[in-house]
Amino acid sequence: MKALIFRLLREDCDNNTFQNKLDISRDTLYHLCHRCLSSLILCLSGATCLDESEKDRGTLMGEIAREADNTQWIVSILIDRKMGDEFVKLWADQKELAVLHSKIPTIYRHEISKITAQLCISIGRGEVLVPKETRFALLSTWLEALYDDFKWMRMAGKSVDRKLIEEGLSQTILTLPLPQQQSLLLNWFDRFLNRGDECPNIQTAFEIWWRRAFVKQYVVDSQLQITVCDIPN
Numbered sequence: 001m002k003a004l005i006f007r008l009l010r011e012d013c014d015n016n017t018f019q020n021k022l023d024i025s026r027d028t029l030y031h032l033c034h035r036c037l038s039s040l041i042l043c044l045s046g047a048t049c050l051d052e053s054e055k056d057r058g059t060l061m062g063e064i065a066r067e068a069d070n071t072q073w074i075v076s077i078l079i080d081r082k083m084g085d086e087f088v089k090l091w092a093d094q095k096e097l098a099v100l101h102s103k104i105p106t107i108y109r110h111e112i113s114k115i116t117a118q119l120c121i122s123i124g125r126g127e128v129l130v131p132k133e134t135r136f137a138l139l140s141t142w143l144e145a146l147y148d149d150f151k152w153m154r155m156a157g158k159s160v161d162r163k164l165i166e167e168g169l170s171q172t173i174l175t176l177p178l179p180q181q182q183s184l185l186l187n188w189f190d191r192f193l194n195r196g197d198e199c200p201n202i203q204t205a206f207e208i209w210w211r212r213a214f215v216k217q218y219v220v221d222s223q224l225q226i227t228v229c230d231i232p233n
Contacts, residue, residue: 026083029074033087036071037094040112043067044100047108061108068111072118084128088119092137101145109145110152116142117153117165124171135172136180143184147191147199162200170205181209 043064078084101109116138122128123135130138146169153160173184185206191199 025081026078029078029083030086030090033071033074033078033090036067036074037090037097039067040064040071041097041100044097044104044109047104048100064108065111068115071115075115075118079122079127082127084119084122085130085134088123088128088130088138089134091115091119092134092141095141098141098145102148106149106152110149110156113142113146113149113153114160116146117160117168120146120172121164121168123175124168132176132180136176139172139184147188150200151198166200166202169200170202173202173205174208178209178213182213185209 043060047060047064075084075087078087097112101112119128119138123130123138150165154162173181176184185202188199188202189206192201192203
């Protein structure tokens, strides 16, 4: 897969106009993204009725990891070329894949959650700009999976930077409207109390939301009360 994309990108560089190069690259990369997602759905569908032999298990883990890695690699190219916005919506819309993901053991699926982490990091850094509706849809579809897989992601790969994921996730949540922040962060708080280090530590985001939602409102209410009391009879 990677060798194929390198060849296609080199061919793109031979185009005479920048616009043609941009269009071809985007279409080609998103076509490959769709192929990877279709392959992941097939792999996870197979995992739901897996023969528990060591051979089948190892083969399936390898296939899922390969397709997830291919997807991450393509997404990194899209992000680098400022084309990642469409993929965020595409990933948020993967309801079928998310349902299949929830039905198989973490050992098979945790590589897939790295895609969600990758997107949150890029959104948090401002490398990918998408509407708040798309950001919330992304988290609604994949945040629970990221929480569930976070421990395995850290154990299975040295390339996983916990701090980067936590910062990206925090920034992604804090750019949402306050009611959506509340829903996501209260759910995180409940999980964090029960599981601790098994899920991302986004305590800073929780504290910022708390101050925005309650401390600021308390100050506003106090000012209103003072204003009312100062009105002469």
